[in-house]
Amino acid sequence: MGWTGPHAVSGTAARRSARRCLRLSSLALAWLLGAASAQAQPTHAPAEQIAQADRFFHIAAGPVDGSSFTVAGFLATALSAPAGSRPCDRGGSCGVPGMVAVVDAVSQPADALALVLSGRADAVVLSADSVRGDQLRSIGTLFYREFHLVVLATSDIKTAADLKGKAVMLAGRTAESGRLARQLGERAAFIRKGKSQTVVEMGDALKALAQGSTATVLAVGTAPIPELVGFARETPVRLVGVTPEMLARRAGADYAYCTIPAGIYAGVASVETLCTPTSILVRADAPEALIYAVTAALWNEGTVRLLANGGPGARALQPQKALSDLVAPLHPGAARYYREMGLSVPSKVN
Numbered sequence: 170m171g172w173t174g175p176h177a178v179s180g181t182a183a184r185r186s187a188r189r190c191l192r193l194s195s196l197a198l199a200w201l202l203g204a205a206s207a208q209a210q211p212t213h214a215p216a217e218q219i220a221q222a223d224r225f226f227h228i229a230a231g232p233v234d235g236s237s238f239t240v241a242g243f244l245a246t247a248l249s250a251p252a253g254s255r256p257c258d259r260g261g262s263c264g265v266p267g268m269v270a271v272v273d274a275v276s277q278p279a280d281a282l283a284l285v286l287s288g289r290a291d292a293v294v295l296s297a298d299s300v301r302g303d304q305l306r307s308i309g310t311l312f313y314r315e316f317h318l319v320v321l322a323t324s325d326i327k328t329a330a331d332l333k334g335k336a337v338m339l340a341g342r343t344a345e346s347g348r349l350a351r352q353l354g355e356r357a358a359f360i361r362k363g364k365s366q367t368v369v370e371m372g373d374a375l376k377a378l379a380q381g382s383t384a385t386v387l388a389v390g391t392a393p394i395p396e397l398v399g400f401a402r403e404t405p406v407r408l409v410g411v412t413p414e415m416l417a418r419r420a421g422a423d424y425a426y427c428t429i430p431a432g433i434y435a436g437v438a439s440v441e442t443l444c445t446p447t448s449i450l451v452r453a454d455a456p457e458a459l460i461y462a463v464t465a466a467l468w469n470e471g472t473v474r475l476l477a478n479g480g481p482g483a484r485a486l487q488p489q490k491a492l493s494d495l496v497a498p499l500h501p502g503a504a505r506y507y508r509e510m511g512l513s514v515p516s517k518v519n
Contacts (some may be wrong), residue, residue, distance in 0.1 A: 205376060213445050224268045225254050226463070228449075229282075231275035235345025237273065237294045237447055237458060238487070240311060244294070244449065245270035247472040248463060262468040265462045270423045278345075285452060292463075296345075296447045297496045298423040305450045306500035308464050309491030309507075312391055313444040314349060315427045319386040319397065321378065322405035322436070329415045332359035335384040339366055340374035342396060343387075349389040349445065357387070371396040387411075389445070392429045401434040406435070410442040432500040446494040450512055453500070459484035460502030468510075488512075 175465060191212065226248060231243035239512065247263075248270040255261025264270070273290050275281045278299035285289035286304055294311065320326045326335065334519060339354045341347025347368040354366045369377075374386045390396060406428060427444035449467075451460060468488040476486045492499070492512060499507075504518045 187435075190389050196200060215289045218252070221514075224294070226265070226268050226270040227273050227284075228270060228292045229275060229280075229284040230294040231277065232344045233274050234343040236312070236314070236343070237278070237281075237296065237345060238272065240447075241294045243476050244467065245272050247469075247475055248450045251467075256268045257469070257471070258455040262369040263471040264466045265459075267467055268462075275283070275320055285450065292449055292451045292454065294447060294449050295347065296445050297425075297494075298445060300450070300496045305452055305497045306453045306455070306460075306503075307495050307497045308449045308451060308460060308467065308500060308503045309488075310446045310493055311491075312383050313425065313427050313428055313446050313494075314346070314389050315392050316353060316408040316411040316440070316442050317386075317388045317390065317392070317394065317397065317429075318411050319375070319378065319388065320384065320407050320409055322339060324384065326409060328409075329359060329412065332385070332409075332415070334490075335359070336382075337385045337387055338377055339368045339384040340371045340386050340388040340473065341368045342371040342390065342394065346356045346388065350387060353389060353416075354387065355412075360417055370477050375400045375404075378406075385409070394434050394450060397434055401437060407441040408435065408437055408442070410440045412443065448496050451500055455500060455502070457500075457502040457505070460491055461506050462498045463503075464503040464506040465505050468506075 202470060223330055228232050228241045228245055230238045232238065248265055248425045249258070250262040250264035250266050250269060251269050252267050256266070257263035267458075273281075273284060275284065281290070281295060281302060286294040286302070292308070296314065326332060337354075337357075337359065339347075339350045341350045353368060354368075371388060371394065374383070374388070377492045378386050379400075388397070397406075413424075422446055424443045425446055427440060429437075429440050429442060431439040468491070471486070474487065486511070490516060492507060493514060499515060499518045501518055504514045507514050
């Protein structure tokens with residue numbers, strides 16, 4: 170998606186104009202999903218239909234250059250099944266019947282949170298660090314952003330102790346990943362304090378690493394990070410796992426543990442590192458039938474196939490991981506769907 174939607178407090182005319190564009194885009198994308206589904210022949214459709222003609226379901230996400238926004242766009246496509254479209258069991262869209270999902274673009278995660286809490290959006294895609302209050306309920310965990318501490322293969326840095334006094338460069342390929350890298354830098358005990366930490370472009374940071382201008386590059390992103398993939402082909406590197414002991418403060422609920430598999434970057438071994446989960450969340454008072462239908466459409470076989478063709482964040486979406494590292498209690502509608510699928514649902518629901 171190449172558009173940029175308005176901030177929640179922007180002018181009414183701009184907001185309506187952007188949403189009209191989004192709705193047209195979602196309709197077109199829903200048609201494409203239906204064409205793809207005709208080949209895939211998915212067998213499972215949402216058990217409950219939302220008996221409304223073209224109900225719009227707004228998903229707040231941003232900034233527009235980040236993974237949350239990209240994944241929200243794929244979700245909007247997958248969840249849409251406009252009135253009159255071919256049914257799922259006849260090779261059509263496997264979204265929620267009679268619903269068109271659209272993405273409301275914002276510049277900051279806090280703005281996305283404000284939209285859903287105020288009722289101006291139905292759902293929000295948020296990383297764990299941005300979740301606030303007790304009014305949100307989870308539909309499920311979508312993907313993770315791993316902490317990448319990159320060193321040259323010849324470096325003597327292997328543990329947290331080895332980082333003391335070393336130069337560390339914070340890197341980000343998008344505004345979103347840059348924000349997370351800066352936040353991690355503020356918490357990291359191994360980064361020298363006393364001066365402002367800036368975030369540089371990923372490519373520039375890796376160039377500085379190759380030239381010896383920095384000992385390490387610290388980045389946050391869903392593996393594989395494209396710039397690091399290319400760099401590792403030309404320059405041997407290693408990844409050092411980021412652990413809670415490396416942070417000045419307790420890791421807390423913002424972070425989980427992830428494994429970056431061996432070979433995802435050329436010549437790099439498997440490493441366990443901290444990561445931050447990103448989830449799709451709704452208000453606690455969202456109708457159970459609606460959220461059940463949304464959850465069923467989200468994890469439909471056709472949806473999973475569509476997401477597999479997306480970026481790293483979209484490709485990481487798997488129903489088996491949806492109940493891991495929940496950042497809010499599970500919504501009852503989502504819980505009912507997961508139970509019907511035979512998954513073990515956490516006791517903390519609603």
